Amino acid sequence: MLISIIIPIYKVEPYIIRCIDSVLNQTYRELEVILVDDCSPDRSMAMAQEYIETSPLSKDLQFVYLKHEKNRGLSAARNTGVEVAKGEYIFFLDSDDELEYYCIDYLVKLAEKYKNVDIVQGNIQNIGDDVWNFNFSNYPEFTNNKQWIKQKLLSIEIDNMESIPSTSWNKLFRTNWFVSNHLFFKEGIIHEDEHWRFMYWDKVSSIAFCKETTYRYLIRNNSIMTKEKYKDNSYLNKLNIYKEVLLKDPHQDKDVIRKLLYLLYATRYDTRNVENPHLIINSFNAIMHEISKNREFDRSVRLSANYMLLPFKLVKWRIISHLLPNCS
Secondary structure, eight states: OOEEEEEEESSOTTTHHHHHHHHHTOSOOOEEEEEEEOOOSSSHHHHHHHHHHHOGGGTTSEEEEEEOSSOOOHHHHHHHHHHHOOSSEEEEOOTTOEEOTTHHHHHHHHHHHSTTOSEEEEEEEEOSSSOOBOOOTTSOSEEOOHHHHHHHHTOOOTTTTOSOOOOSBTEEEEHHHHHHTTOOOOTTOSSHHHHHHHHHGGGOOOEEEEEEEEEEEOOOTTSTTTOHHHHHHHHHHHHHHHHHHHHHOTTSOHHHHHHHHHHHHHHHHOOTTOSOHHHHHHHHHHHHHHHHTOTTSOHHHHHHHHHTTSOGGGOOHHHHHHHSTTOO
C-alpha cells in the first residue's frame, strides 16, 4: 500500500533536517514523499533535497519536489500535495515536526486491518514547553459509530485530551474519501485546521486509533501561535472562522451550533495575552448582534447570542445550554 506523505516547507531551516530524517528512518518503506516549497525565502527546500539526495536511506523511497511561484500559505501547500498524491492514503507532516520511526508502519497496519477506514489517528506528543499527549486508552481501536465520532470531533472537553484532535497532521486519510468529499483546506487563513474540522466532521464514517505515540509536535517560541504580536490577528481569525461556519447554515446540526457559540464565547474571554483586547471584544459583540437579529436561526440560538453579550459574571454556560436544547 503506497502512502503519500505531504510536507509543506516554509522558513524551517533549523528543523527541516530533523523532520526529513524522521521520514527517511521509517520502518515502512512504500512511501511517496511530496515536498511543497511554498516560496520559502531561505534554504529550507535546498537543505531538504540535499539531505535526501546524499542519504542511502532515500534509495527505496519516491520523492516529489514541488514549488509555488509565490507564497500561498500552509493550506495551499497541503492542497498542492493532495492534487498530485498517488498513495492510497495521504499523511500530512508539518516541516518543524517529526515522526516516530514506526509511525507509518503502525498506522498502515490498522488501515490494512480495517479495510477502507476513512481515517487512522495516531497519538501525539508535544515537545515544546509542556509535555502532553492525547489519551486514547478508553477509545475503541476501530469504530464506525457516526454519533460517537461526531461527539469526539466536536467535543469541547479538551482539558483531559479525550477528544479527537482537530489537527490534520498525524492522520492517515483515505485519498479517495478525502478528494471525493472535496476536503481541501481553505486558503488564505490561519487556524486552517480549526476551520477544516467543521468541513469534515460529518463526512467521517469510520476511524481507527493507534494508541502509541507516532508524532512529535514542536511548539515554537517564534511561531504565529506563540508570538504575542500575532495574537490579535490569531484571535480575530478564530472569531471569523466560527462566524463563517455558523452563518453558512443557520439550520445545521444543533451540536455544531452549540460548539461554535462556545468557541466564540471562549475566544472572546481568553484575551489576557493579546495587545488590543478591545478588537476581539468588538468583533465578538458584532457577531453576537448579527446572530441575535438573524431570523433564520432558531429562537433559542438568538436568545443565547443576546445572553452572551451580558457581562461575564452574569453569564452561566449551563443557562446557554438550557436555551439550546438537545445539545448536551
